[in-house]
Amino acid sequence: MMDELELLKRDWQKKGKDLPKLSYDEIYKMIWKKSSSIVKWIFFISIIEFLLPHLLYLLPSMSKNMAVWKDLGLGNFLLLSNVVQYSVVLFFIFQFYKRYREISSLDNAKQLLANILKTRKTVKYYVIFCLSLIFISFMVMAVGIYLNDDPMLALGYGNQVENINPEKLKTTLLATVVILGVVITLVMGCIYFLLYGILLKKLKRNYRELKDMDV
Structure with missing residues (x-):
């Protein structure tokens, strides 16, 4: 598809202003179709990304993770973050759908x-929003661990660390959560990329193809 588009574009540029209108229209229609297809895929991926975590919530391990947040005293934050996440993500999904509908019905190159x-x-x-939410969630968990008197008990490991210095254990756990938050944010950044x-x-x-056509 790209090779055909390049050939049409070069042929159009060589002929200058006297070229037939059809050549310009063919180039524009190809760019329009490709752009519409790309935005459609962005819309579909965003929906899959929104639905996938809800399927993971069916796993027993995810239910345990939800309980950990509450045991750390972060139940209200979890509720608030879920409300914000649903509201903002659904807004963006609607925007992707809106962009797709707009591009699919355009017949003007400047538009x-x-x-x-x-x-x-x-x-x-x-x-940016998704990555920020992931990073902030880990930082809030780190704060919850720091303020909790016995974070290991909240995490369900209280009986396994009786002979370890509590302050040293909390510092290690705090550093682990912060590092994990940075790593997971970077990994998710790569996935988003x-x-x-x-x-x-x-x-x-x-976009550059259209600009080169001096639309």
Whole structure:
């Protein structure tokens, strides 16, 4: 698809202003279809990403993790973060759907340029929000551990650490959670880059194609 688009574009540029209108229209339609397909995939991936954690909640280990938050005195934060997460993620999913519908119905190259820019910005804000929420969640858990008198008991390991210095244990646990939060945020950042970064690069390429056509 890309090779055909490049050939059409070069042929259009060589002929200058006297070229047939059909050549320009063919190039535009190819870019429009590719852009619409990319935004559709962004929309589908965001839905899958939203549904996947809910399937994981069915696992017994996830139920235990939820109980840990409550035992650390972070039940209210967990409730608040879930409300914020659902509200914001559903808002972004709606925005992706809206961008897809807009691009799918466009017949104007300048409007297509504007919508490509909107889509790229929306995806960037979405990724920043998701990564920020992951990192903040771990930092809040670290604070909960720091303020808890017996965090190991809250984690369900109270009977296994009776002979270990409590302060040293809390410091080790605190450092582990912080490091784990940084690592998981970075790993999720890489996953988001693979999922959305490749699609955004393709959208950027389409944007440049349209700009080179002097639309």
